[in-house]
Amino acid sequence: MVKLSEWRGKEIFRAYRLPVPRGTVVRSPEEAVQAVRSGAVPLPCVVKAQVLAGGRGKGGAVRFAATAEEAAEAARAILDLTFQGEKVREVLLEERLAIEKELYVSLTLDRSRRLPLLMTSAAGGMEIESVADEAIVRQWVHPFAGLTSYEKRAAAKSLGLSGALARSLDAVLDGLWSAFVGEDIELVEINPLAVVGNAVIALDAKVIIEDDAAFRHPQYAEVRDDRTELEEFAREREIAFVQLDGNIGVIANGAGLTMATLDVLQQSGGRPGVFLDLGGTDDPKKVTEAFLLMARAKPAAVFLNIFGGVTRCDTVANGLVAAMHQVPDAERFPLVARIRGNNEAEGIEILRKAGVTSLRDLKESVEAVVAAARGAG
Amino acid sequence: MSVLVDAETRVLVQGITGHQGTVHTRQMLAFGTRVVAGTTPGKAGQTVEGVPVFDSVRDAVDRTGANASVIFVPAPFAKDALLEAVDAGVRLSVVVTEHIPFHDMLTMYHYAKAHGARIIGPNCPGIAAPGKAKVGIIPNVVFRPGRVGVISRSGTLTYEIVNGIKERGLGQSTCIGLGGDPVVGTSFVDALPWFEQDPETDLVVLVGEIGGTAEEDAADFLRHHFTKPVVAYVAGRSAPPGKRMGHAGAIIARGKGTAESKLTALSGAGARVATFPYEIPDLVARALEEIGTR
Numbered sequence: 001m002v003k004l005s006e007w008r009g010k011e012i013f014r015a016y017r018l019p020v021p022r023g024t025v026v027r028s029p030e031e032a033v034q035a036v037r038s039g040a041v042p043l044p045c046v047v048k049a050q051v052l053a054g055g056r057g058k059g060g061a062v063r064f065a066a067t068a069e070e071a072a073e074a075a076r077a078i079l080d081l082t083f084q085g086e087k088v089r090e091v092l093l094e095e096r097l098a099i100e101k102e103l104y105v106s107l108t109l110d111r112s113r114r115l116p117l118l119m120t121s122a123a124g125g126m127e128i129e130s131v132a133d134e135a136i137v138r139q140w141v142h143p144f145a146g147l148t149s150y151e152k153r154a155a156a157k158s159l160g161l162s163g164a165l166a167r168s169l170d171a172v173l174d175g176l177w178s179a180f181v182g183e184d185i186e187l188v189e190i191n192p193l194a195v196v197g198n199a200v201i202a203l204d205a206k207v208i209i210e211d212d213a214a215f216r217h218p219q220y221a222e223v224r225d226d227r228t229e230l231e232e233f234a235r236e237r238e239i240a241f242v243q244l245d246g247n248i249g250v251i252a253n254g255a256g257l258t259m260a261t262l263d264v265l266q267q268s269g270g271r272p273g274v275f276l277d278l279g280g281t282d283d284p285k286k287v288t289e290a291f292l293l294m295a296r297a298k299p300a301a302v303f304l305n306i307f308g309g310v311t312r313c314d315t316v317a318n319g320l321v322a323a324m325h326q327v328p329d330a331e332r333f334p335l336v337a338r339i340r341g342n343n344e345a346e347g348i349e350i351l352r353k354a355g356v357t358s359l360r361d362l363k364e365s366v367e368a369v370v371a372a373a374r375g376a377g
Numbered sequence: 378m379s380v381l382v383d384a385e386t387r388v389l390v391q392g393i394t395g396h397q398g399t400v401h402t403r404q405m406l407a408f409g410t411r412v413v414a415g416t417t418p419g420k421a422g423q424t425v426e427g428v429p430v431f432d433s434v435r436d437a438v439d440r441t442g443a444n445a446s447v448i449f450v451p452a453p454f455a456k457d458a459l460l461e462a463v464d465a466g467v468r469l470s471v472v473v474t475e476h477i478p479f480h481d482m483l484t485m486y487h488y489a490k491a492h493g494a495r496i497i498g499p500n501c502p503g504i505a506a507p508g509k510a511k512v513g514i515i516p517n518v519v520f521r522p523g524r525v526g527v528i529s530r531s532g533t534l535t536y537e538i539v540n541g542i543k544e545r546g547l548g549q550s551t552c553i554g555l556g557g558d559p560v561v562g563t564s565f566v567d568a569l570p571w572f573e574q575d576p577e578t579d580l581v582v583l584v585g586e587i588g589g590t591a592e593e594d595a596a597d598f599l600r601h602h603f604t605k606p607v608v609a610y611v612a613g614r615s616a617p618p619g620k621r622m623g624h625a626g627a628i629i630a631r632g633k634g635t636a637e638s639k640l641t642a643l644s645g646a647g648a649r650v651a652t653f654p655y656e657i658p659d660l661v662a663r664a665l666e667e668i669g670t671r
Contacts, residue, residue: 001621109479111559111589111626114486129631143483184480212625213478215453240623255557255623256531256586259612260654266615267653277623279475307533307540309516340537342518362655 009205023094246271284319313347496562523548557624
């Protein structure tokens with residue numbers, strides 16, 4: 001899930017011929033002055049923080065400027081902001097348009113119907129979640145047919161557009177559909193889509209690119225999103241790693257098993273801190289890597305819950321013991337293991353010899369790790 | 378009769394010469410599955426575990442009569458592999474591959490549907506009917522023939538639960554792992570009717586997880602169209618919103634997809650809900666006693 005900032009979203013819009021306001025992204029007040037003086041940004045202009053969180057308007061992260069100096073001042077003030085925990089590093093300068101009406105358009109996936117979903121609403125400019133259901137028109141687009149003319153007519157009608165404005169919307173919808181497919185987009189939302197004279201223009205852009213399609217889009221590899229440093233490190237090693245706010249680390253194989261483990265842990269009074277899913281495999285090398293990664297997250301205690309299917313439990317246990325020896329004494333943490341499956345007796349024996357508490361029962365082992373975390377403080 | 382596969386199913390392994398393909402071909406054969414062919418473009422003439430390898434699905438089907446496939450092909454090529462199988466007349470494909478872009482999966486799903494073919498997965502452990510056949514990667518050791526059907530969105534959690542059923546002295550009729558992706562070829566609602574009609578299934582265990590509305594849709598189906606007892610479990614009660622919990626599809630987004638919503642819907646539809654996975658075997662045993670079969 002790669003969330004793009006507004007200006008990157010608008011770069012995609014431009015590439016797919018969706019109308020956006022004239023403007024440019026800057027990283028300093030000096031660049032802001034330069035952008036205005038060079039004519040890249042017509043005056044008056046809007047100055048917007050490029051952060052991923054919503055609600056920028058209310059948070060002082062959007063300002064207006066009538067001169068180059070005002071633009072520089074607004075950019076300076078916004079670049080000083082930390083908006084909902086996110087340091088502002090970039091500012092988008094754009095021409096300020098005379099908006100007559102604010103509309104809403106989005107394309108995303110409907111998982112249940114297994115079809116792309118086009119949503120349009122005449123109630124633009126506010127969070128779509130707060131718009132009444134009957135004010136939203138939903139149309140499901142078949143991937144083989146693409147967005148059809150009749151669907152576009154229905155969208156125009158739902159937005160109250162006709163004549164030149166409906167034709168302008170047509171171009172926006174065509175571009176949106178092409179971008180959705182061409183860039184492997186998970187969600188594209190234009191809110192607001194503004195009526196300005198006899199055209200509609202995308203004033204904002206929210207674009208989420210699908211992670212799994214990264215092999216087709218190397219250009220997004222450089223885009224930082226809201227992952228933490230350790231999450232990024234894990235991602236490169238194909239380990240699902242999520243930081244939560246507790247102090248107990250969980251290593252398991254398989255998403256469902258990991259989630260179930262966290263549920264039991266929380267029920268037993270423990271607070272999950274890091275969750276690490278080795279995936280469907282139980283390759284001992286991956287166990288070693290995961291263990292070392294877990295050590296970097298400095299948990300109070302760690303619970304390892306592995307179901308050995310094809311790989312044998314003794315192999316996994318050996319991988320774990322090898323990893324333990326690579327962690328310096330000062331950074332050691334209590335470890336409770338539960339390994340089930342092929343050769344589990346041998347695996348448990350190897351772990352016991354290495355001083356690891358090893359149990360078969362899920363509930364018992366979770367209680368043991370919660371106690372160990374309390375003991376460790 | 379079991380669900381989807383039986384002792385007559387003739388399995389083709391797409392991507393048989395890769396590590397996973399080879400390992401699981403051996404496991405499927407050990408399970409008793411009739412693995413009749415494999416494909417890897419450019420490797421025709423080789424054999425893997427005694428199974429002949431072909432260049433194309435068309436060749437494999439023509440020469441061996443394969444009628445189901447299991448796909449281990451890497452994500453960038455998985456769409457092509459599935460379309461090739463459908464075009465060659467294969468009517469059941471289990472897609473084990475993970476990280477397939479959902480836009481590809483949309484094409485795969487609708488293409489298969491238009492040709493009357495069925496996809497299980499992607500990112501799934503597949504299907505197994507103990508004593509008959511296994512198409513996928515669920516460990517052989519967890520099974521024992523019996524009368525409990527299992528439908529699950531998880532992988533290893535399914536192994537745990539199926540194993541728990543075995544250790545309780547019960548067995549399974551057919552077990553299907555649907556996969557953890559946002560777009561799946563087969564959902565609970567697609568699979569439930571097969572179990573309703575299967576004379577070898579007395580009860581169904583449904584294993585869900587957070588994200589999407591597949592469990593809510595299943596609850597709706599159970600209410601109106603299902604007569605056998607159901608034991609349900611949903612993983613992810615402690616998951617925070619907005620975080621992808623290991624599976625691409627396991628995310629609470631915009632207030633949708635919480636475990637609470639799913640559990641409420643399922644218990645409202647009459648399912649016996651397990652709070653934790655280790656409660657499932659006892660709930661199953663009790664339900665079977667009540668309906669008078671073991």
